[in-house]
Amino acid sequence: MLDNLGNLERSHTCGELRAANVGEQVVLMGWVANRRDFGNLIFVDLRDRDGITQVVFELMAFTEMVQETLISADGQIEFFTEIYDKAESLRNEFVIAVSGTIVARKENSVNAKLKTGSIEVIATELRILNDAKTLPFELEVAGLQNLASEDTRLKYRYLDLRRSQLQNNIRMRSKAVTRIREFMDALDFVEIETPILLKSTPEGARDFIVPSRIHTGKFFALPQSPQILKQITMIAGFDKYYQIARCFRDEDLRADRQPEFTQLDVEMSFANQETVYRIIEGFFRHVFKLIDVELPEQFPRMTYAEALRRFGSDKPDLRFEMELQDLSETLKDTDLEPFKSVLKNGGEIKAIVVKGKADYSRKQTDDLQEFVKIYGAGGLGWMKLGVPIKANFKAENLFPNSYLTDLPNFREFAKKHLSAEEGDLVLIVAGKKSVVAASLGALRVEIARRENLIDKNAYKPLLVTEFPMFEYNDQTGNYDAAHHPFTSPMDEDLETFKRAIENESERDLLGQVRAKAYDAVINGYECAGGSIRIHQKEIQALNFKALGLSIEKARERFGFFLDALEFGTPPHGGFAAGIERTCMILCGTENIRDVMAFPKTASAQDLMMDSPGAVDNSQLNELGIKIVE
């Protein structure tokens, strides 16, 4: 029934034949994407990784297209019963090999939708290399409104991956990684592999842990990132390190987050921020050429503080405006609640102006109200600068002196303090600074999405600099490392840093210390992050103290690293870039699963292989592990 491949070899892929190939004998192999049966004439769309080529099977060779080649010299019509019967038995996703002649299609039967649409293959031999069951879902059909649901497609991931979109994405990713290697190699970086089996350090994200059989009761941990090891390659004198490194974090998933992911991990000796920025910029510039996008030689820069102030986010999407505007000063004497008490408690009042959207309905603003509540905002103030002006708060309380007392004066207020015009919608959030930033920053992005304000062809990179060194932890009352515990404070803030540590009463100064830490942001995605590290043990010791980590604890966790730091550590720094997030932008998708061959679901399962799974008791016994119910 099925044929053997035998010694047949493929001559072309299904995407490369053109009018110039007319007359050639070719051998194509691939999958049957579609079959159109006309009784004595069958068209098969043959698909491989490269594209689709139309193959023609005729019972009798008498069309004008093939006259010259297939009708015998004496004018006898040739019948091709055997091959034709075979062609009739073809079904979607059968794997076949076709030998045949390339002919030009007549002008009126050219298919402009196909790269190969000007030609077709008249089959002279057909080998059915494998059959296929009817697929559990359709791959790609013209007019198909919706793909099968994602869980079905994830279960049959190998089928979903046949779709051209995923094929293209995974190929793009491969090209990107190749380009990265080219780029790093040309700059004399050394690719060094670091262990996957590491030691757990209870900092940061949850570790995935791996039990040791030989050392019963002890565990390895998978790397959250090769941070310490890459720093050690600097101490080891490699000067420039890189790795395409798999990282593992046992945290909840998001549209752009999976428990395992890949980073370009880079570290350089004798480098300051500028040195690293040049590599980051160069790397992204090089990779984005894959999609014919020329990123600027120097990325725009913005401090963390400025990003938060203007955009309410440390990863602002610069493809659209709608910046946050501060009304705290303007309204400092207001009597209007809750603005008044917010200001009294050290909070702030900020607003965004949505151009031309004064016609938002009550339902729409209610929707937005609910949206900001997700981020902890108490509510959303709004002013619709239409005719008449509408607002969900009263003007007479807004200004204590009441030189503005009626509604039309909102117009002047909005014009003067927010540059808002007739027809605009003003949205206001008041509250704790962090809540205002989070809610209004998210609202800014949400509205841009809803209102289609984002140019899909724009690519806006940004370097966000001067990240804070520490984050206050409400739960423990301590300051945690905002980046990681080896990040260097900024030289300018070194005095503050020391004072905060030496005087218990000035501990809160830690919140003001800035780090030599930075992110690269593209289109609102954090695509890379890094820092200059501490290379002197005194500063490192101070930092542990700031983090509330005793010398003993620090030694227990990073003793080997502290030792290493004492043997002549060069100044060094680096970054890690998210391969998936970068590829998401290159591929124009908003979902990380679209750039990973075998992703997991939002609940961290693999539906294809059904992992994670149980293990045999014998395995557990060998590891000395008991499952507690």
Add this chain to the structure above:
RNA sequence: GGGAUUGAAGCACAAAGGCUGUGCGUCCGAUUGUCUAUCGGAAAGGUGCGAGUUCGAUUCUCGUCAGUCCCGCCA
């Protein structure tokens, strides 16, 4: 840990407190210029699972499972 949302034939989707249905796919037949073709016919089989309300639930309620998105989390 929490919130939102979805779950009906192989796939997608409409509908409605009482009968479910449509498109695609599948199968059979016809068909020599289609491009996911056209025409005719057929099969298949059901509202994730459990409980409750009800004369009656796919619809309402609760729980649970699964997908997606988000908050928390992600040094």
